[in-house]
Structures are given as structure tokens and as C-alpha cells.
Amino acid sequence: MLNPGDAISLLPEPANRLDSSAVAVFSFRGFQIGYLSAERCGWIGAKIQQGQDVRAIFQAPTNDGAIIRVHLDGGTPTLPPPPPESVLSVDALYAQQADLASGFWPDYLPPDD
Incomplete structure (x- = not known):
């Protein structure tokens, strides 16, 4: 499992028999x-x-x-800002409304079709 911001390695595979320009993507692990x-x-x-x-x-x-996200000149790539609330999923909005300290969870309101 990867988290946003985890380092990724890109390794060319010139000996790849299907595509000599293939670039493999590896996790930091x-x-x-x-x-x-x-x-x-x-x-x-x-x-x-x-x-x-x-x-x-x-x-x-x-x-x-x-x-x-790839940076081509040695700089560290950065993540974009999170999407505005209006773009978040219904489940994410539901979780944001929860008050974890008190144990309160609002009633789930499904999206309209």
C-alpha cells in the first residue's frame, strides 16, 4: 500500500522484449x-x-x-492541494462530520440519483 507522497523509482528496461523503451515503476520498498x-x-x-x-x-x-508526479530536473515533486470539499465523495464528507471524541456519527444521507 502506498501513501500520497511516497517516493517512486523509475527504471528503464531496455532489454524488455515487448517494449525496449519500457520504464518500470517501483515503490520505495x-x-x-x-x-x-x-x-x-x-x-x-x-x-x-x-x-x-x-x-x-x-x-x-x-x-x-x-x-x-514526476520532476525532471532533480527537484522534489510535490502533491497538488487537496480537492475542494465539493469534489469530495459522500463517504469522505460523512467522515468529516463525525465527532470522534464524542463518538457521534451523523445519519448517513445517500446521494440523490
Whole structure:
């Protein structure tokens, strides 16, 4: 499990038999979590192979992968600010209304369809 802001390693795989420009994505614990998309791997992989200090962090999971933030000049990537409350899910809003100290949880109000 990765948390937002966790470091990510990007390692080119020139010997990859399916795509010589493939770039593997590893968690800070050393587990491979996937590959960069075909649209980005050639460009970012070339930057890494040219010796540029490319750094990346995990931002969020998606249904078919993850969002990572990449900095191409050795700087530390940063996370964007959290989304405004209006974008938060109903469950997140529900959890924000809970008063954990008193044990109070408001009644769940499902979203209208």
C-alpha cells in the first residue's frame, strides 16, 4: 500500500522484449507496481538514460493504475492541494462530520440519483 507522497523509482528496461523503451515503476520498498504508459515511457526513459535526475512520488490509485508526479530536473515533486470539499465523495464528507471524541456519527444521507 502506498501513501500520497511516497517516493517512486523509475527504471528503464531496455532489454524488455515487448517494449525496449519500457520504464518500470517501483515503490520505495522495492516492489514493482507497474509501468509508465506507452505514451510517456519513451520520453521519460530517454531523460533517465541521458543522466537527468528524474524523481517521482505516488499521488493516488486509479481504477487501472496510479497517478504519479514526476520532476525532471532533480527537484522534489510535490502533491497538488487537496480537492475542494465539493469534489469530495459522500463517504469522505460523512467522515468529516463525525465527532470522534464524542463518538457521534451523523445519519448517513445517500446521494440523490
